[in-house]
Each structure stands twice: as structure tokens, then as C-alpha cells.
Amino acid sequence: MREAAMLISFLLVLQAFHWQSEAGAKKSSVDDMVLLTKITEAAITDNLKRRFMEDKIYTYIGPVLVAVNPFKQLPYFGDKEIEMYQGAAQYEVPPHIFSLADTMYRNMLIDFDSQCVIISGESGAGKTVSAKFIMNYITKVCGGGRQVQHVKDIILESNPLLESFGNAKTTRNNNSSRFGKYIEIQFSRGGEPLGGKVSNFLLEKSRVHSLNEGERSFHIFYQLCAGANPYMKEQLGISSVDNFWYLQQSGVYQVDGTNDAHDFQETQRAMTVMGMSEERQMDILRIVAAILHMGNISFSEQNNAAYITDPNYLAFPAYLLEVDSGWLGQKLVSRVFDSKWGGKSERVDVTLNMEQAQFTRDAWTKGLYSRLFDYIVQAVNSAMVTDANLMNIGILDIYGFEIFGRNGFEQFCINYVNEKLQQIFIELTLKSEQEEYSMEGIQWKPIQYFDNKVVCDLIEEKRPPGIMCILDDTCATMSAKSEGADEDFHRKMESQVGTHPHYQKFTGGFIIKHYAGNVSYHIDNFCEKNRDVLFPDIIEVMQSSQNSFIRSLFPDAISSGGAKGRPSTAGTKIRMQANELVTTLTNCIPHYIRCIKPNETKRPRDWDDQMVKHQVEYLGLKENIRVKRAGFAYRRPFSKFLQRYAILTQETWPQWRGEPTQGIIHIMKAINMDPSQYQIGRTKIFVKDPESLYMLEESRERRFDHHARVIQHAFRKYFSKQRYMKEKMEASDLLLKRKGRRANSLNRNFYGDYIGVEYKPGLASLIPRREKIEFALTVDKFDRRFRRQKRDLLVTKNAIYMCGRTEIKKGPDKGKVIDVIKRKIDLDNLAKVTLSIYPDNLVLLHVRNDYESLLYVEFKAELMMVLNRKLKERFSRELHLDFSNNFEYRVRKTGWGGGGVRRVVVMDGARKEPEFSSSGSTLTVRLTHDLPPSTRPGERVITAEMRNEISKMISATSRPRRNGPRSMGGSRHRPPNSRLEPNSCRGQVRPPGHGRHPMLPTDPAPIPNQPVPQRPFGRAPVPPGSVSGRGSIRSLKGPSSSNNVTGRPPMPIPEMYNPPPPPSDPPPVNQPTINRAPVPLPPKPTIDRPKPQIPTVKALYRYDALDTDELSFEEGDVLQLVTEDASGWWTCNFRGRQGFCPGTYLQKL
């Protein structure tokens, strides 16, 4: 009931504030498209549109997240949402990228398997933004404290750094990734980030020198121009953007919503976080500036030979690159060729024509830039490198599929990588899933889909050769920028793949029918871009730089034949990288985000139906839904399943010994899993709905919770016992051989607060807030006529307070009785304490330069121990104790009366209980000795015993399993390593306080009248309902009390302090004089009362169940006791239900 109520209130809270709240709105769309009534592309598009218009950009297809780019900031990515999605099951909360990120993180911790997320979608669909949300979420929830903060900073700061060097404005996206990135965050077993690794894929470096209309070069160029300080500007020769040809050619300098100057600061900051020194940062910017300056070198031509139009333009780039300007100029207009002649090799310096010179300049700058970019990636990697590579979360954010007006080699490579990603998606979500069902013998009706492997093969196959092989072959036969190579390639393609259904030729190019649409590629420069070599001349010039950083970017070994070995082509590189990536991804547990771009205008609330429908089609969402709808959410090999859920039944813990499938069925039955929710295959179990999986997980977690609680309880008990024993020994040391002991005086635990000051605001307010109360007990104070008056004795680190009550005589509160301090003794002024050697309770406090106080203190040994401790802590001195059976003390002088000296004589009597008689100024106390002064408190071999107890309790933790169906409730699924939410009770012994399981570490029975030491003590709590200390302590000792502790019959358990009776009314302030009869013994318990057939227990305090298998009850309720368990959890019947109750809240009747 309580769970259900919690769930309802949780949902109400959710509804109240959540952005996807359906409150008041009609439900017009589905969160998970598996639930769509019609599965058509139109219905999917419509569902996405409805949600988009309501600012709900996320929708599921089972575990796949579909994310529509809203082109505006939405308010649900803050800390509140991060908190909300942590550990929340997918179905509990609205679809969100945080949910996917959380699933990845938790799965990693549960299975110790690496996870990856493949974010796909066309350019501008929101992949990079999604990747950042995931990184942000994971770094926020993965904990780890300050020592891993640095790793987190690097992971997060790598984004602006790599974006400034690798992203650019295109017509499709203002912040388009012009490189692919796979970032892996590496974690410890505990889930803390230890480091990371970035792999980068083929940068579109031609953007350095040529821009399409409406586009910009890489952001860093504009950032430098806008954000450089005057010193940098001067050093780097930086001026306005339109002074540089490379930036000028497209005429686009500004990007909406981008502040380049501000971003420059961010880039610099990121470089600092990566550990780059200021000099290194300057070196980097030097190269960026040099590229811009080189772009301004222009050429003229005479007699087919190029020359530099204005050699003055050479000086600045040469200065920045720290190379000889003459040599730089020479290598721009000439090149050394190796010519082979009659078996001899000869180096010939050939003059270039104007076009070739321009080509050389551009090859130089783009080569320089791509090496700089690789350096930056490497710097990020060095900053977060770690040896430990236990498990990781990989995030793939690659350049999206793109179609421009004119598409070249770069688009060919980019679209090829996207084709590969689509292939992985198909392989893992459509193909292998279906294959697995048939392999495992699961009933299955195959679902048809378009497999784009045919397109991948067209591009990358070796035999028969695909387009990349044909291109490589063509490049291998060309020496330099040879004329006609592209045409040659075009011809070869026609002959080798001309008949392929996904290939089509046109004049000057070819069309590929990609999964995402037909793209026409122009063959110009395909060969040159694929060859991707830097001429040896250029490398030589760069290696002559005076700047060691620049030299380090060109480590190439140059032989007379040029760069050593046959250089691999760009096509080969990207093909290899793509295939390596596929291997990496298939070694992880994959997750998918399918990004959808709703329009080409980049405007919010603009929905282009056709455009979205096209994406829905090519992303294969319809097929995805079909497979998911008919398929299973979860699968596990038998052994893994049995291992994970072994804890759910006694028979499967720690290991199931029988047939694995029988073990699985046993577990499923034990948790009442609906048989239609799972199927057992040949090697794996398949679970249909995520909810069923959560049910398994939640049941498992509850078992862990319970065990953790019991273990903690045992440990607390163990440590408390140790502490109590230490305190008792301390007290015993003070009195040993000096004062007689009463049988039970030290055989009880020291609780400190016997009043419950926490619950007595009037009394608590008398003590300064900062003073922790170390001891609180109601005592008797003897007045000058030896009459006993009640005082609340409070000891703090600073003072002893004796508090009483007084009636207000005047004013509006006249007649009201309030607590007042009657006497305060600063601890520093406590000169000594006198005790007799008899086992009486008399304590005489001697105060420096003041009168003494004679008290009757029930727990004097504990008081002495506390005073001694405090004096040692505060004043580095021991408590001065005097032992005497005949001592004098001064009484307080008040007004005309008072003053004088009194005497106390303690002598042998007939009884153990002290008998007081007074005559004149002498108080005589008679009593017998009980135990000799050399008696130690009952010591026990705690360690071994407790160890036994702990192991006993651990094995006894198996509270009988609840057999009824488990409600999923609102409690969230949390794997064992998940971070605890604040206030979460999971895995903790319940804290002391109202309605919580009490922690009385020693005594098997509660001490009802001992108040809860809460704030000031933090010791063993007593349930709050019992706070009645004041009255109860009073009732212990008043002459009228029949329950004097000293008069109790011997305790059955020596350590136990028998509880005093319930609180009585406060006694009168003034007590009668002492000449009294011996304190009567407490009435004997009614042993002959017939025992009920079923034992019953009475609730001493109210208890609110924290779990569905616990019982709630009110103080005074009577329950039937079924079993007592060593863990302290008793099984009881109450109001027709059976459940667990904390034994310490109950008293057997």
C-alpha cells in the first residue's frame, strides 16, 4: 500500500513539473512507437510531428532513441532532469537522451561490459549535440569526487577544442562536424572515469583552401581573427577576416548565434585544460596564422612557369613557420621529380605552372592543417590517457550523410562511413536479431528490410573490386598530379561496376544510390585527393623549421625516392578506419540514437513532412518497429542469467546445481513472472517486455538491499558493543578497588542521555547550541536538610548543568512551569568528586571557591567516566576522585539562612539498598556491600562471538520470500553499484528516528523508557515514542517508587539494563525528607499468567513499513509473533497480513 501510495505521489509530482506531462493535454502521440496502432512511414512521421510540435523531441522504438532536432533550446536538460533520470527505468519517465545515457552507464556497471552509442542522422540532425548531452550526463552521474574531476574536465573540454579545429559552417549545418569522432570514456569497476580516448576519422581538409558558396572554413580561423589580443595580432599578423583569401572566397564570415571572439576564449581555455603551455598554444596559433598568410600568396605565369606575384607575401608565413622565405618561395613554384632513365634514378627540379603552384600551396596548407589537427587529437588523448582499460562507454559522432549541389571526394568518404553505420544498425537490430531468434528456435516470422550491404560492397569490396579499389589502382599508376587520371578512373569504374544496380554514370561523374538517397559525385580531383601525399620538397622545408614543434609535425623519413614506402591512400585509410570502427562497435553493447532533421531552414517549429518521411524511410524505422514489436527486449545466456538472478531464491543461491533451464523456470516462477513474458531458447533466455526485465532487476535489488541492511545491522551491533565495553572499562578503571560495586551497575550499556533532551525543547534551550550533551540524567540533589529534590543533570564539554523547574510568578505566563538552570558548574572549576567506598549512589561535587553539591546519581560510574573524559579532553587533567565514608561539605548560603557544614557518614547496614537517616547536620547512610570493589564488569570475548553472530546473521538473512506477486511500484530500478539518491534507504540500516527501525546494538529487548539520544549523542537510538526520560528516570529513584533499579531481581542477561516502567507524572518539586523506610522491591512479574496459544507482542512504538513485506503498526498494537529471527526482524501476523517487524519495537506479552 505504501509503495503504491509512493508511486502515485511520485507520478503526481512528475506530472506536476515534467515537460512531457500529459496533465491537461490530450494524449496525441506515443512515447514508444512500438505502440503505434498503424505501422506506416506516414504514421511514424505523424507521431514524430505531433510530439515535435509539443516540444517532445524524443521518442523510442524499444531501446532505440529517435531524436528530432528542435532548433531551439529546450528547458529539460538541467540538473533536475539529471537527478530524475538517474536509475529510473525507461518506462517510468518520459523518453529522454538522459535515460539512454543512464541505461548505458548502469548496464556497464551491471555487466562490466563496454557500451557504445551510435548516433546517426544526416548533417544538421543533431548528432554532435546529442553526443554532448550524453557526455555531460555521464560525467555528472559517474561520481568519483575531486580526483577524477580532471578527467571529466578534459572529456568535456575536448568538445569545444575539437569543434573549433574540426567543425565548420556548411549550408546544411552551422556547426557541421568535418571529421568523425569516436570518444571512449574509460571507467573503473566502480564506475569512476579514469581516462578516455578519442579516435578521429578523416578530416575534410580541403576546406582549408576551398569553400563552397555560403560556407566557412574551420571555426578556428574566424575565432583567431575575432578573438586574438593585440599582442597575438601583432605577433601573428592577424587582421580582419576579409584580408585572407582562404576566408574571403565564400564571403561568409559570420554565423548566426555564434560569437567567434567568445569561442576563441573557450578554445584557449580548453587548450589549457589539455595541459598545453602558453608557448605551445602560441605555436598552434602560429600555424593557424601561417596557413592564412600562405593562402594570400598568389601566382602569375610567364612562359608556362609560375612566379610569385608579390614576394613580400612570403615573408610573414616564412617568419611564422620559421623557415627560409626564399626556399619556401622556391618550393611553391618548382618541384623535384624522380626520373628513372635506363635503370638510373635522377632528381630533376621542374618548374610548375600557375595551376600547379596553386595546387602545391593548397596541398601544403591542408597538409599542415591536418597534421595540426592530428596533434590536437593526440594532445587530448595524452591528457586523458590511462593504462586501465577495464570497460568504457564509446560515443560515436561522425559527420552526417550529406548531399550538396556539387559533391566530391569528401562527400563520397563521408557518405561511405554513414553507409557503414547504417549497416551496423541493420546488422545488429534487424538482421542478427532475427537470425538469433531462428538459431535459438524461438518462434519467429521474418521481417523484410533493405540491407545496404550491397552499397557498402559497391564502395569497398576488394574482389570484385569496388569503387575505392578502382580508385587506388588508378592512383598507383599516376606519378604526380597527372592530367587525365580522374577520367581514367571514371572509365575504369564504368567497365568494372557500370552494371551495378546502385551505380550510375553521368558525364563528369557518377551517382551512387545510397541507403539515404541518390548522390551524384563529380570526379574532379578524386585521384589527387585520394593520393593524399605531401611532396617530399614540402616536408623537407618544414623539417628545416627553427621551431621544434613544427618540425615534430613532420617526422616523415625522406629518401631520395620521396616519402618512404608506398603511401596509403585516403580511401584506404578511411576504409580501414571504418572497418576497425565496426569491429570496435561490435565488441560493445550497442545503443542507438537516430537523429532526424525536421527542416532545412534551421528554424524551430518548422516541420517539413516530406523531408522527415524520407529520413524515416531510409533509417528503416518502420522495419525497426516491426522487429521490436514482435521481438524480445532482453536476452541472456543461461549461465549469465542464473548468475545474475541467483540471489532471488534459496535454491539458486549461490549456484543452481541442476539443469540451467529448470533453474531459470524456478526463478521466474518464484517472482511470479507471467510465462508469456519469456521464452527459453537453445542457449539463451528471452524476455519480452522491458517491464518484465525491470521486475527481475527490482526483485534482485530488494534482496541485495535486505542483505546489506542485515549486514550493516550486525556490524553496527558489533562496533557498538566494542564501544560500550570500552566505556564500561573506563568507568571501571576509575572505581576499581576503590568503591564497592552493585551487581548490575556496570553490566549495562552507557546510553548517555537518559532524559531525551532532544524532545524537551524547554530543557534543550537552556544549553548553548554548540554544546553537545554528553550525559543527561535526572538525579536527586540533597538540600541543607537532606531533603531530595529532582534535578536534570546535564554534562557538556564545558559544564555541569543542574536544571529544575520553576513557576513563573508574574506577567502573561504567570503560573506556567518552566525549566531553569539551578546551578551551573564550569568543568574547569570542578575541583574533585567525593564518593564513598560503599555501593551507594552518593556523589559530592567539589567546586573551586564555592559550595559543594551532594547528589544521588543512579548511574554514577557512567557520570564519572564522562567527567573524566571531558576533563582529559578539555583540560588535559584527570578527574580527582576522593573515596571516604565520612566527609563534610558546605551548603549554599541563601539570604539570611543557609550556609554551614553538613556531614555524611556511610556505614554497614543490613540491606543492599541504602537506608538514609539524618540527625542534625549529619546524614547517615547504611547499606551492605554487594560485589567486592575489585569486580570488573562482565567482560566477554566479543570479537569471536560477534564474528560468529555476523556470519550467522548473514546466513539467516534469508527472510522467507514473499510469495505474492511483486508490485513494480514506483521505486526505481537501481543496479547494485548505482549511486544512492539522497534520502535513499537502500542498503542502509534505517536511521534512528520516528518510525524507523531502531538500532539497539546490544540489547535484544528495547529500553522503552530510555530516551533517544539523537542530535547530541548519535548513539544507540531508542524509538522516539519512548521519549519520556525525565519522568521515567524520576520514577526510578523516588522514595515512593517501587521500581528502584537497585531493587530489581537479578537480570537474566548480565549486560542488560532492565527498562524502567513507563513515565509517571513529574514528581513534586519538593520531596519529603529522607527518613524513610527501605525502598520496596518492585512487584514480581506475573509469571503465572497463562501464555496465549500463539505468542503475542505489543508494539512499544509506532513503525511505518519501509518495504512491502514489512508491517506498519501503531504504538500499543498487539501482533501475533510467528518467528523471531536472529537478524532482529521478526515475522508477525497483524490485521490479516504476515510481514516483518523490527523486534526492537516489540515487547513480548
Ligand SMILES: Nc1ncnc2c1ncn2[C@@H]1O[C@H](COP(=O)(O)OP(=O)(O)OP(=O)(O)O)[C@@H](O)[C@H]1O
Ligand atoms: N537537442 C537540441 N537542442 C537544441 N538545438 C539543437 C539540438 N540538436 C541540434 N540542435 C541545433 O542543430 C544544430 C546542428 O546540430 P549538430 O551540430 O548536432 O548536427 P550534426 O548532426 O552533428 O551535423 P553534422 O553531421 O553536420 O555534424 C546545432 O548547432 C543546434 O543549433
Ligand SMILES: [Mg+2]
Ligand atoms: Mg556534428
